[in-house]
Amino acid sequence: xxxxxxxxxxxxxxxxxxxxxxxxxxxxxxxxxxxxxxxxxxxxxxxxxxxxxxxxxxxxxxxxxxxxxxxxxxxxxxxxxxxxxxxxxxxxxxxxxxxxxxxxxxxxxxxxxx
Amino acid sequence: xxxxxxxxxxxxxxxxxxxxxxxxxxxxxxxxxxxxxxxxxxxxxxxxxxxxxxxxxxxxxxxxxxxxxxxxxxxxxxxxxxxxxxxxxxxxxxxxxxxxxxxxxxxxxxxxxx
Amino acid sequence: xxxxxxxxxxxxxxxxxxxxxxxxxxxxxxxxxxxxxxxxxxxxxxxxxxxxxxxxxxxxxxxxxxxxxxxxxxxxxxxxxxxxxxxxxxxxxxxxxxxxxxxxxxxxxxxxxx
Numbered sequence: 001x002x003x004x005x006x007x008x009x010x011x012x013x014x015x016x017x018x019x020x021x022x023x024x025x026x027x028x029x030x031x032x033x034x035x036x037x038x039x040x041x042x043x044x045x046x047x048x049x050x051x052x053x054x055x056x057x058x059x060x061x062x063x064x065x066x067x068x069x070x071x072x073x074x075x076x077x078x079x080x081x082x083x084x085x086x087x088x089x090x091x092x093x094x095x096x097x098x099x100x101x102x103x104x105x106x107x108x109x110x111x112x113x114x
Numbered sequence: 115x116x117x118x119x120x121x122x123x124x125x126x127x128x129x130x131x132x133x134x135x136x137x138x139x140x141x142x143x144x145x146x147x148x149x150x151x152x153x154x155x156x157x158x159x160x161x162x163x164x165x166x167x168x169x170x171x172x173x174x175x176x177x178x179x180x181x182x183x184x185x186x187x188x189x190x191x192x193x194x195x196x197x198x199x200x201x202x203x204x205x206x207x208x209x210x211x212x213x214x215x216x217x218x219x220x221x222x223x224x225x226x227x228x
Numbered sequence: 229x230x231x232x233x234x235x236x237x238x239x240x241x242x243x244x245x246x247x248x249x250x251x252x253x254x255x256x257x258x259x260x261x262x263x264x265x266x267x268x269x270x271x272x273x274x275x276x277x278x279x280x281x282x283x284x285x286x287x288x289x290x291x292x293x294x295x296x297x298x299x300x301x302x303x304x305x306x307x308x309x310x311x312x313x314x315x316x317x318x319x320x321x322x323x324x325x326x327x328x329x330x331x332x333x334x335x336x337x338x339x340x341x342x
Contacts, residue, residue, distance in 0.1 A: 003286065003340055005315060010308050012319040016288050018340045019248055020133055023289040026320025058117065060130050061137040063177075063222065063291075065322045069211050080124050087119060091126040092140025092222045094179045094210030096322030097297050108291065108320045112117055112132045134247055172231065174244050175251040177291075177336065183325050194238055201233060205240040206254025206336045208293045208324030226231055226246045 006051065015048055017113060021060075024048055024109040028098065034071040037104045038078040045109055053114050056083060061090040063108040069095040075105055120165065129162055135174075136225040138162055142217050148185040151218045152192040159223055167228050170197060175204040177222040183209040189219055234279065243276055249288075250339040252276055256331050262299040265332045266306040273337055281342050284311060289318040291336040297323040303333055 007014035016023045027048070029041030049055050066075060072093065083089065089109075098106050121128035130137045141162070143155030163169050180189060186207065197203065203223075212220050235242035244251045255276070257269030277283050294303060300321065311317065317337075326334050 003288065003315070008316050010313065011304065011311070011316065013316045014318070016318045018288050021135075021249075021288075023318040023338075025289075025318040026322075060117065060132050060135075061139075061222075061224075063320075065210075065320075069213065072213055076125065083125070085124065086122075087117070088122050088125065088127045090128070090130045090137040090139040092177075092179075092220060094140075094212055094220065096210055096293075096324055098322055099297065099300055106320060106322065108289075110137075135249075174231065174246050174249075175253075175336075179324075183327065186327055190239065197239070199238065200236075201231070202236050202239065202241045204242070204244045204251040204253040206291075206293075206334060208254075208326055208334065210324055224251075 015052060017052060020113045022049070022052060022054060022111040022113055024111070026106045026108050028103050028106045034074045034104045035078055038075045041105060041107055042078065042082045045107065049111060054111055057087040058112045058114065059087075059089040060110045060112055062110070064091065064093040065096040065098060065106045066093065067096070067098050067104050071104055129166060131166060131227060134227045136163070136166060136168060136227055138223040138225070140220045140222050142212065142220045148188045148218045149192055152189045155219060155221055156192065156196045159221065163225060168225050171201040172226045172228065173201075173203040174224045174226055176224070178205065178207040179210040179212060179220045180207065181209070181211050181218050185218055243280060245280060245341060248341045250277070250280060250282060250341055252337040252339070254334045254336050256326065256334045262302045262332050263306055266303045269333060269335055270306065270310045273335065277339060282339050285315040286340045286342065287315075287317040288338045288340055290338070292319065292321040293324040293326060293334045294321065295323070295325050295332050299332055
């Protein structure tokens with residue numbers, strides 16, 4: 001029943017672990033185009049999971065928000081190359097404007113603890 | 115801690131099972147209107163759950179995305195008739211454009227293993 | 229493996245408990261502006277969690293939908309004052325039109341049972 005929270009701010013925790021399940025807060029990237037933002041966003045997912053001795057092979061499900069669905073194909077190119085091909089997560093992708101106009105993509109990740 | 119993944123593609127798994135929890139990837143339907151798409155979408159949910167010896171009476175929560183919220187009432191007619199009245203899931207529904215313009219509705223389902 | 233469902237309607241359950249995890253259906257508030265709606269929405273979260281002997285200190289993750297992202301800062305003022313500062317949840321916030329035009333904000337909450 002223990003809950004562990006990492007990278008706590010006044011607004012959220014970046015990582016919350018409950019029993020065997022890891023919840024990441026919405027991750028966004030940096031850069032001026034969808035390829036750069038998706039790449040850096042997924043690097044942040046990698047880094048957060050690594051902190052809790054986990055990795056992308058243990059992602060259970062993810063929700064991806066694109067600020068403009070016209071970026072779907074380019075986002076997928078980065079995603080498809082990034083995921084563990086032996087262990088792809090469940091996924092859904094929809095269009096949603098994000099916290100700032102500059103943000104093109106955000107991901108919500110749920111993973112399994114090692 | 116075991117994770118089972120079914121219907122793996124180069125992009126995602128359609129079904130991921132972790133301990134007692136089942137995660138389905140976003141399901142969409144086919145057809146030219148919201149009634150047809152919701153009906154066929156929920157048939158796909160039924161089929162995926164059946165593959166893992168589960169059914170709609172064990173759905174825990176679901177998120178529904180409509181590409182146009184004006185389809186809310188018609189989607190609900192199909193949904194209300196479909197769910198197990200003894201075991202309705204938690205639910206949220208919001209508007210989000212989907213992967214293609216033709217898609218009117220998508221659902222993300224989390225269920226409990228038998 | 230037991231599932232408990234509270235406040236069942238013909239469409240959904242407001243609360244679903246599976247093992248140690250609590251899923252709330254999408255909660256919305258009332259009032260004519262984002263501050264009022266966020267405040268009353270979070271009061272409803274408090275009330276539902278209290279019914280199952282839980283509270284906001286045990287929220288694991290939440291997804292917030294704003295009908296207009298221009299309300300982000302005002303929503304956050306209410307959110308930041310509401311959360312348990314020792315136990316902030318993971319969070320993501322995106323823009324999505326909601327079931328009716330009057331609705332400005334909706335939240336999906338996952339919490340840990342006591």
